[in-house]
Amino acid sequence: MGKTLAEKILSSHSGRDVTAGEITIAKVDLCLLQDGTGPLTIRQVEKLGVTKLANPKRTVFFLDHASPAPRKELSNDHMFIRQYAEKMGAQLVDVGRGICHVVINEKYVNPGEVLIGADSHTCTGGALACFATGMGSTDVGIGMAYGKTWFRVPETFKVYVTGEFPLGVFPKDLILHLIGLIGADGATYKSLEFCGPTIDKMDMSGRFTLSNMAVEAGAKVGLIASDETTRAYLEKMGRGDKYIPLKGDDNAEFERVINIDVSQLQPTVSFPHTVDNTRTIKEAAGTRIDQVFLGTCTNSRIEDWEVVAKMVKGKQKAANIRFIAVPGSESVLKEAIARGYYQTLIEFGAIMVTPGCGPCVGIHQGVPADGEAVLSTQNRNFQGRMGNPDSSIYLASPATVAATAIEGKLADPRKYIKELQSVGHPEVIDTEALKALAKSAQKTVERVAMDTAAVLGPAAREASDKVEGMARKAIADYGPKAHQAVKEFESKFSKLTSDVSKAVKDALKAKPAQAAKKKTGRTRVTASAKKSASPKARKATKARRGTKR
Structure with a gap:
């Protein structure tokens, strides 16, 4: 019998x-702690008398839940964590x-590792084929102190996903549908192993969303095999060397197999006050909403910002809506600024908050008033989750949040997405990105051709033409589905440039004295060529340059 992931x-x-079912003591590779549980x-570690952590470089403290701290007690907690991390050499x-x-x-996080965190959504790391799970503070403390802790090996539910995402349906809709299907406790202490052709084609942002919300069905982990996307x-x-291919065996024993065809799904909304209280957008549309929130560990990545920014660009926010936007990390913030998404959301009327958990934890940065309704991209809508038990929280995809912000009530995102050929789901990006990539690739290969014309001219030119042809074909073939085209193009171009580079190196070793002609016809002579060229050749070169000038 094979093994599950x-x-x-x-x-x-x-x-x-x-x-499955056994109790084991297992090595821990990575520990996560945040300012609420840290x-x-x-x-707990100090009670053990431990003065040195098992792996301080892989013990990471985050100050993200109360960030920046809204009151002095939390500021003091931050100071306590900072001092401890410095003393112990932790991150x-x-x-x-x-x-x-x-x-x-x-x-x-890397594939094949074990990550434990004093936070239930640590399971997000399962998208990288890491056994990532939330545990109590005592268990995490044991892992910090001794580099290992106990686990009960979970039984596995195989979630086999097929079909193409319809326009306006996202991985967030998929996971909400699954939780609505099996219930908020339907996978208690199980491993949800997501697989199938739809998962194979899904980008990392979508995979993180699935793994993140596995715990909302009660799961211990939400695992996805590592592949070329990983x-x-x-x-x-910056850590490609940490990649290993890892997947569960086809003949493994699964407690349950759940088949989902995403082509049959609609945009989905979780109604108060449980995540499994799901309805389709057709049933939900028109519901009053006072505040929308783009962010949290579920949907705060650049792909989420891209969808929202493209949907709201040039439009006006509904007057009755407060729109709070929080990037998931500093890198997301910088990329959102660089791409113009940040400015677009500001112009639309969004309230921009520093990277962190934002209003999700219910202590600051957007606590709703009595009787108010919030539509959020977060993962939980328990009563009082956002700091006020007399308010209501609805959960949906970033696209549904954007549509709602435009209309001022819960709205179907599909009619807005139809306006955008570049947006269908988080994997779909503007064809302009493909064109820019093609242009960059073209320049790279042209530079190779230019610098090695004397020894590799025809081959380099042929490579350049191939790149240009591939880009044209990809744009023509895929149109709005440019993401897959980009992936295929990058893969082919990577091999192409590798082959060209090897040929260039071999050729230059064989003929180090050859000069290289530029595309314009001007001659560029390498240092070794200058040294070995004959006086007659040098004179001819100078004459040609003089004529062109």
Whole structure:
């Protein structure tokens, strides 16, 4: 019998084969703590008499829930954590740097690892094929102190996803649909293993959304196999060397198999006061809303900002709506500014908040009034979650939030997305991105051709033409579905440039004295060529330059 992804990872960290239902002591690779649970965890470690952490470089404290601190008690907690992290040599991600579950995956989490965190949404890291789970402060303290802790190996529900996302339907709608299907306690202490052709094509942002909300069905972890999408993400984050391919076995034993065809889904909304109280947008449209919120560890990544910014660009926010926007990390903030999304949301009328958890935790930055209704991209809508038990919270995708902000009531995002050929779901990006990539690639290969014309002219020119042709074909073939075209193009171009570079190096080794002609016809001579060229050749070169000038 094969193994599930959860069984594989826990077996590799237990020093023995383990199967679902067993209790095991497993090595911990990474510990996460935040400002709400951090002080309690620290005190638990101090009670143990531990003066040195098992792995301080992989113990990360985040000041994100009360960021910046709204009252002195929380400021004192921040100071306590800062001092402890410095004393123990642990990592500290300070105020304004982002949400723990966004930043930990940007900077630390790798496939095949075990991550424990004193926060229930630590399961977000499962999108990177990491056994990432939330635990109590005492258990996390044990992991910090000794580098291992106990686990019960979870049984696995296989969530097999097929079909193409319809226009206006997103991974957030998929996970809300799943939770509505099985219930808020339908997967208690199980591993949700997401797989299938739709997951294979899904970008990392969408995968993080799925894994993040696994716990809202009661799951211990929400795991997704690592693949080329995972590799590309890790490379972008500067740790491509940490990639390993990892997936569950086809013949593993699953407690339950859930099949979902996303082509049959509609935009979905969770109604108060439970996440599994789901309705389609057709049933939900028209519901009064007073405040909308784009952010949290569920939907605060650049892909989420992209969808919203493109939907609201050039439009006016409804007068009755307060729109709060919080980027998930400092890197998301910078990218949103660079792409113009930040400015677009400001012009639309959004209230911009520093990277962090924002109003999700209910202590500041957007606590609703009595009787008010909030539509949020967050993961929980329990009564009082946002700080006022006399308010109501609805959950939906960033696109539904954007449509609602425009209309002033719960609205269907599909009619706005139809206006945008560049937006269909988080994987879809503007064809302009593809064109820009093609232009950059063209210049790169032209530079190769220019600098090595004498030794590799025809080959380099052929490579340049191939790049240009691939870009034209991709744009023509995919149109609004440019994301897949970009991925295929990047993959092909990477191999192409690698082949060209190798050929260039080989050619230059063979003929180090050859000069290189530029595209304009002017001659560029390398240092070695200058040294070895004959007086007659040097004179001819000078004459040509003089004529062109």
